[in-house]
Amino acid sequence: MHFDLTVFSLPVLPILATASESAEHVDGSLVLAAVLLSLTVIYLASKVGGELSNRIGLPAVLGELVGGVVVGVSVLHLLIFPAEGVDASGSLIIRFLELTDGLSPAAANGVFQAESEVVSTLAELGVIILLFEIGLESNLKELMAVGLQASIVACVGVAVPFAAGTFGLMTIFGVPAIPAIFAGAALTATSIGITSKVLSELGCLNSKEGQIILGAAVIDDILGIIVLAVVASLAKDGVVDVNNVIYLIFSATGFLIGAIALGNVFNKSFVVIVDQLKTRGELVLPAFVFAFVMAYVAAAVHLEAILGSFAAGLVLEETEKRKELQKLVVPIADMLVPIFFVTVGARTDLSVLNPAIPSNREGLIMAVFLVAVAIIGKIVTGWSVFGQGQINRLAIGVGMIPRGEVGLVFLGIGSSSGVLSKPLEAAIIMMVIITTFLAPPMLRFVFPQSCPTETDGNPALAEVSSD
Amino acid sequence: MHFDLTVFSLPVLPILATASESAEHVDGSLVLAAVLLSLTVIYLASKVGGELSNRIGLPAVLGELVGGVVVGVSVLHLLIFPAEGVDASGSLIIRFLELTDGLSPAAANGVFQAESEVVSTLAELGVIILLFEIGLESNLKELMAVGLQASIVACVGVAVPFAAGTFGLMTIFGVPAIPAIFAGAALTATSIGITSKVLSELGCLNSKEGQIILGAAVIDDILGIIVLAVVASLAKDGVVDVNNVIYLIFSATGFLIGAIALGNVFNKSFVVIVDQLKTRGELVLPAFVFAFVMAYVAAAVHLEAILGSFAAGLVLEETEKRKELQKLVVPIADMLVPIFFVTVGARTDLSVLNPAIPSNREGLIMAVFLVAVAIIGKIVTGWSVFGQGQINRLAIGVGMIPRGEVGLVFLGIGSSSGVLSKPLEAAIIMMVIITTFLAPPMLRFVFPQSCPTETDGNPALAEVSSD
Numbered sequence: 018m019h020f021d022l023t024v025f026s027l028p029v030l031p032i033l034a035t036a037s038e039s040a041e042h043v044d045g046s047l048v049l050a051a052v053l054l055s056l057t058v059i060y061l062a063s064k065v066g067g068e069l070s071n072r073i074g075l076p077a078v079l080g081e082l083v084g085g086v087v088v089g090v091s092v093l094h095l096l097i098f099p100a101e102g103v104d105a106s107g108s109l110i111i112r113f114l115e116l117t118d119g120l121s122p123a124a125a126n127g128v129f130q131a132e133s134e135v136v137s138t139l140a141e142l143g144v145i146i147l148l149f150e151i152g153l154e155s156n157l158k159e160l161m162a163v164g165l166q167a168s169i170v171a172c173v174g175v176a177v178p179f180a181a182g183t184f185g186l187m188t189i190f191g192v193p194a195i196p197a198i199f200a201g202a203a204l205t206a207t208s209i210g211i212t213s214k215v216l217s218e219l220g221c222l223n224s225k226e227g228q229i230i231l232g233a234a235v236i237d238d239i240l241g242i243i244v245l246a247v248v249a250s251l252a253k254d255g256v257v258d259v260n261n262v263i264y265l266i267f268s269a270t271g272f273l274i275g276a277i278a279l280g281n282v283f284n285k286s287f288v289v290i291v292d293q294l295k296t297r298g299e300l301v302l303p304a305f306v307f308a309f310v311m312a313y314v315a316a317a318v319h320l321e322a323i324l325g326s327f328a329a330g331l332v333l334e335e336t337e338k339r340k341e342l343q344k345l346v347v348p349i350a351d352m353l354v355p356i357f358f359v360t361v362g363a364r365t366d367l368s369v370l371n372p373a374i375p376s377n378r379e380g381l382i383m384a385v386f387l388v389a390v391a392i393i394g395k396i397v398t399g400w401s402v403f404g405q406g407q408i409n410r411l412a413i414g415v416g417m418i419p420r421g422e423v424g425l426v427f428l429g430i431g432s433s434s435g436v437l438s439k440p441l442e443a444a445i446i447m448m449v450i451i452t453t454f455l456a457p458p459m460l461r462f463v464f465p466q467s468c469p470t471e472t473d474g475n476p477a478l479a480e481v482s483s484d
Numbered sequence: 485m486h487f488d489l490t491v492f493s494l495p496v497l498p499i500l501a502t503a504s505e506s507a508e509h510v511d512g513s514l515v516l517a518a519v520l521l522s523l524t525v526i527y528l529a530s531k532v533g534g535e536l537s538n539r540i541g542l543p544a545v546l547g548e549l550v551g552g553v554v555v556g557v558s559v560l561h562l563l564i565f566p567a568e569g570v571d572a573s574g575s576l577i578i579r580f581l582e583l584t585d586g587l588s589p590a591a592a593n594g595v596f597q598a599e600s601e602v603v604s605t606l607a608e609l610g611v612i613i614l615l616f617e618i619g620l621e622s623n624l625k626e627l628m629a630v631g632l633q634a635s636i637v638a639c640v641g642v643a644v645p646f647a648a649g650t651f652g653l654m655t656i657f658g659v660p661a662i663p664a665i666f667a668g669a670a671l672t673a674t675s676i677g678i679t680s681k682v683l684s685e686l687g688c689l690n691s692k693e694g695q696i697i698l699g700a701a702v703i704d705d706i707l708g709i710i711v712l713a714v715v716a717s718l719a720k721d722g723v724v725d726v727n728n729v730i731y732l733i734f735s736a737t738g739f740l741i742g743a744i745a746l747g748n749v750f751n752k753s754f755v756v757i758v759d760q761l762k763t764r765g766e767l768v769l770p771a772f773v774f775a776f777v778m779a780y781v782a783a784a785v786h787l788e789a790i791l792g793s794f795a796a797g798l799v800l801e802e803t804e805k806r807k808e809l810q811k812l813v814v815p816i817a818d819m820l821v822p823i824f825f826v827t828v829g830a831r832t833d834l835s836v837l838n839p840a841i842p843s844n845r846e847g848l849i850m851a852v853f854l855v856a857v858a859i860i861g862k863i864v865t866g867w868s869v870f871g872q873g874q875i876n877r878l879a880i881g882v883g884m885i886p887r888g889e890v891g892l893v894f895l896g897i898g899s900s901s902g903v904l905s906k907p908l909e910a911a912i913i914m915m916v917i918i919t920t921f922l923a924p925p926m927l928r929f930v931f932p933q934s935c936p937t938e939t940d941g942n943p944a945l946a947e948v949s950s951d
């Protein structure tokens with residue numbers, strides 16, 4: 018066989034593709050092949066993990082995370098991402114392509130980079146769709162009705178772990194002030210993704226507790242971003258950049274108020290527009306345009322993209338298209354959301370838990386302390402809820418436990434500015450891993466078998482909730 | 485504001501992200517922002533174009549293609565892809581990110597490359613899902629019942645344009661044998677994507693004509709790939725690589741027979757597996773694992789990935805889960821398929837049609853000839869159908885008109901081996917553009933208002949078909 022036939026599987030129309038171009042760029046058909054294999058691995062991991070987890074009475078998402086760990090950098094090396102010391106030769110999928118699909122070792126790194134970029138972006142789209150779906154299942158009025166409680170829970174849940182973490186690291190472990198403040202700040206923000214997914218699986222998203230948790234998670238995410246701005250400017254030049262903090266507070270408030278105000282105006286025009294459309298995708302595509310624009314705006318004002326899609330979901334929940342849209346989003350979420358959770362697991366490098374590595378040993382002790390603060394600091398928030406007689410305070414606290422996104426951003430900035438010691442870095446990573454993996458089973462046990470929902474639950478979700 | 489806050493919008497968990505890594509790699513949150521904006525542009529173009537096309541009684545897919553042209557490299561430069569002489573500065577989306585999201589010009593090219601890679605792969609997943617959906621709506625037994633007619637239509641539709649094109653270019657235009665054979669070969673393969681999408685929109689996929697067109701398009705795609713192998717080895721060293729041709733014939737036949745044989749065995753196990761699953765995505769994810777594996781295998785044996793997902797759809801159509809799966813795939817296809825058609829339009833550079841460019845002038849005359857051969861050479865195939873009394877022969881011929889994928893692969897290989905002159909290259913591109921854009925309206929007019937379906941049509945498709 019004399020020539021490379023792999024170009025054949027390129028199903029797009031590269032009208033201007035010329036020889037010089039294809040030499041410069043990565044072969045698209047090999048990237049596609051790598052993405053197809055990655056998605057196959059992700060779906061197998063998510064289904065096997067999710068089903069096993071469900072069989073033993075735990076939330077499916079825990080199994081998806083563990084499934085990700087199994088196929089990822091810690092165990093099987095099927096799904097790995099570029100990082101320090103990791104290149105294409107570490108990815109079994111790329112090796113497999115070299116064997117079966119004529120991928121040359123020289124081209125392997127380019128394909129690996131492109132494949133990782135595509136899978137990472139699909140994962141990010143997955144969590145954007147997840148929060149859009151969560152927004153579609155939540156009710157703005159009910160969220161606002163628990164707004165005050167959620168705000169208090171959020172503030173307590175930011176202040177307590179931050180203060181206890183910083184103080185403890187300084188006094189017990191003799192960590193200097195700046196790194197201690199950094200680690201304390203990394204303890205603040207709850208991972209909305211994990212918490213909302215578990216609540217949704219348990220059918221408890223629309224319980225009073227679920228609404229408070231969700232509202233508090235949104236607010237403490239924003240608080241966490243503001244804390245990050247303070248801490249990062251502290252770490253950079255020892256002073257707080259007041260302008261930036263004021264800008265963030267205004268943009269976050271502006272975004273939230275803007276989204277709610279927009280909701281009251283936009284829902285009607287949305288329905289009018291959708292009713293005009295006659296070709297396929299007449300509901301899903303306008304909804305996604307709205308969600309993606311909101312996600313973009315949220316990211317552009319320095320919030321998280323997922324807050325934008327959540328707001329878009331909340332706005333569209335107010336329309337008469339709610340039910341229909343919920344049904345259409347289910348299979349799309351089923352396709353994209355597992356990519357997020359499996360890649361979270363796949364990126365988790367369990368070697369930080371290995372006590373044979375010296376910096377881990379010291380880190381492990383600090384990690385025990387950080388995990389304790391992370392858990393207790395959030396559990397106490399449940400008792401800050403007032404004016405609610407019969408409420409599951411423990412469930413609210415437990416719902417705030419998983420850390421994630423923002424905590425790791427702290428870590429990234431802390432590492433790059435060089436203020437964190439290796440053991441403290443390892444301890445923060447361990448804290449994020451442990452709270453992420455511990456929260457789903459804990460939530461499962463603090464919530465009753467079935468939540469009494471106050472609004473119409475999503476039947477598509479309820480039917481598959483555990484037990 | 486002292487530090488870059490854009491890292492905040494990164495919603496994945498980069499557990500091991502360190503400073504050195506983020507310096508090496510493209511900022512994921514900016515890639516996400518670029519992808520969100522690209523998808524917004526794609527969906528707006530697809531809906532505006534599709535709806536307008538539908539209003540004037542033409543298939544929506546034509547509007548999606550034209551919408552793509554409007555937002556693409558020919559007009560608005562919103563959605564463009566890396567090519568010779570095109571870099572990040574040509575993309576308005578990247579410029580917009582530089583304005584709104586703190587993207588630095590230095591990082592722009594990296595973000596542009598990554599965004600293009602992601603959007604291209606999403607487009608490829610889109611056409612894979614499209615053919616999976618088409619497979620799910622087709623019936624293997626009915627396809628096999630028209631197998632002989634479809635094979636004859638395919639063979640005539642490959643032989644006539646190839647012979648007429650090659651002979652005409654040599655005699656009328658004095659083109660040397662090798663480039664003439666190349667151009668003739670580029671006339672052979674029908675674009676399954678365009679044709680099946682239009683048939684589906686017209687609700688004619690399950691008519692006798694639709695089945696023959698679909699079967700013939702699959703077969704002539706395979707024939708086209710074999711012709712390509714012959715022509716490419718001819719162009720390379722003047723002799724035909726017989727081994728490669730034999731390998732291709734065997735692998736294609738093996739794949740098709742294997743897929744059908746597998747169908748009879750796998751059907752039942754698929755249903756058994758799916759019935760065991762209790763967590764979300766219990767039907768869609770196993771189906772996609774199957775479709776993606778088949779797409780991968782098809783690409784690995786040097787066929788097209790879309791043939792694999794089409795075969796997977798055909799196999800699953802035989803199961804009792806058919807109806808349920810069809811319904812679940814609709815919103816996923818609605819989300820992904822427009823990305824394919826809009827990017828096809830966006831990549832189409834209409835400047836090849838500009839007669840002010842010298843090589844285009846000469847090309848235009850050859851293009852008129854090639855388009856005539858492309859259309860007439862396929863229309864005659866309708867009269868090769870035998871044993872069918874009342875059949876719309878014109879519709880069958882017209883259904884085979886759009887060229888695409890494989891034709892452009894010929895062009896790419898021809899360009900890279902240097903056998904094609906600039907005018908001939910331009911003429912082939914024009915032929916592909918014109919047949920692609922002409923086929924949807926032509927099909928609309930040769931098919932009756934509503935097709936008498938012989939099997940159960942897909943209600944989700946039928947309800948939005950034009951008029």
